[in-house]
Amino acid sequence: MKKNIKIAYIGGGSKQWARVFMSDLAVAEDLSGEIALYDIDLEAARRNAEIGARINRNPAANSKFTYRVCPRIEDALENAGFVIISILPGTFREMRSDVHAPEKYGVYQSVGDTVGPGGILRAMRTVPIYEGFARKIRDICPNAWVINLTNPMSICIRALYDVFPQIKAFGCCHEVFHTQTFLTRVLKELRGTDISRRDIYTDACGINHFTWITEAKYQDIDLLSLLPEFMDRFYEEGYYEGADRFAFRTDPFAYGNKVKLDMYRNYGVLPAAGDRHLAEFVSNLWYLKDPETVRAWQFGLTTVDFREKQQSDRIAESIAMADGTMPFPVEKSTEEAADLIKALLGFKTIVSNVNLPNQGQMPQMPLGSIVETNCVFSNDQVKPVVSRKLPSAVANLVYRNCVNIDTTYEGIKERDLSKLFAAFVNQPLCSSLTVGQCRELFGEMCRSTREYLDPYFDLDHYFLY
Helix, strand or coil, X not given: CCEEEEEEEECCCCCCHHHXXXXXXXXXXXXXXXXXXXXXXXXXXXXXXXXXXXXHCXXXXXXXXXXXXXXXXXXXXXXXXXXXXXXXXXXXXXXXXXXXXXXXXXXXXXXXXXXXXXXXXXXXXHHHHHHHHHHXXXXXXXXXXXXXXXXXXXXXXXXXXXXXXXXXXXXXXXXXXXXXHHHHHHHHHHHCXXXXXXHCEEEEEEECCEEEEEEEEECCEEHHHHHHHHHHHHCCCCCXXXXXCCHHHCCCCCCCCHHHHHHHXXXXXXXXXXXXXXXXXXXXXXXXXXXHHHHHCCCCCCCHHHHHHHHHHHHHHHHHHHHCCCCCCCCCCCCCHHHHHHHHCCCCXXXXXXXXXXCCCCCCCCCCCEEEEEEEEECCEEEECCCCCCCHHHHHHHHHHHHHHHHHHHHHHCCCHHHHHHHHHCCHHHCCCCHHHHHHHHXXXXXXXXXXXXXXXXXXXXXXX
């Protein structure tokens, strides 16, 4: 039976994720309804509405949605059964400071949006925005399911639950999917068996972008047990799980999985994120000491110049797709948000990894911290699955970052710059800095984004004393 739903999309002018999500909804069966696009960039939201209308006319579209641009968030949220949040907190000017200011101190970041100096400053801009989102959802559509796609993921989910404890929110990230795909490549290379990532079972747990696979099986085959043989053949030259296994040589978002396999060799379990993310959760002297070290580990430093160029290209694509001069393929992506919506509507049951407050599904992490584990999605409910224990050495790595994230959130919530600095100086990426250097860098980065911070923090008083 067809279900008619309303989805509020906060950040509905998204240059990439929105149209992927709209396509996934279109090829899903038995759905219809309205997608309300809210964005501070109304022009971008209008383009996505035009793309949505063209998707509806595509013969591959099984489900039809009407697209409405809402200048006010209240109108988008009214009567919504689902809320998608996908925003860029700040502009590339602020991100330039997040990513590149630490380089003057010898601290390099391959992403800069989750942990490390850049992750903390991005969180400081993001949490006040999410506090507002949580209040609006609480007051307008308290029973809606909220799917967050924004980084820093853990901080965003923590803010939503802290402001509105009864919220039905979870965070989706595709990093584990990529590692599952990597394991299917391992199986194909070593045993000649070609399967989809959905054909394998993995037990994954950790925190977003630092999740670990403790068990991976295809039928009776232990996929982790194949990794030593795989490393003997492919470790030195690198192996990206995409269509081109050597894409890391030219694509700044690709990687050779050398960091991932090095961590597996050291700890006996497999980290389930791309190397660009993994490298930021450990000492900067391990994989991010300098650009030469990064190249040797076969991943890249994604510059803000590249991101600006990429955004410009995506805007041009959106304009062409909206006016019909560029075709938009309506097909199922590798993302799962549309599948999870169908599961919550009662069409099926799915097990997938998402980010939720720790209710005991990760006994080694603090209760209430945001953790990423498998969860069972079924009719209007999400039930976390208790994960296998991590080896103690890995648990210690995850715990340090988990507590740093919690301390960062508490500092933002309390508008306490001293607490935020305590989290800043304890970042693994700051391992090579003195406390004095950390304080100088923290001050410089705060001032660079003060347009967003001044309404909430007394920067002048704190850095004067």
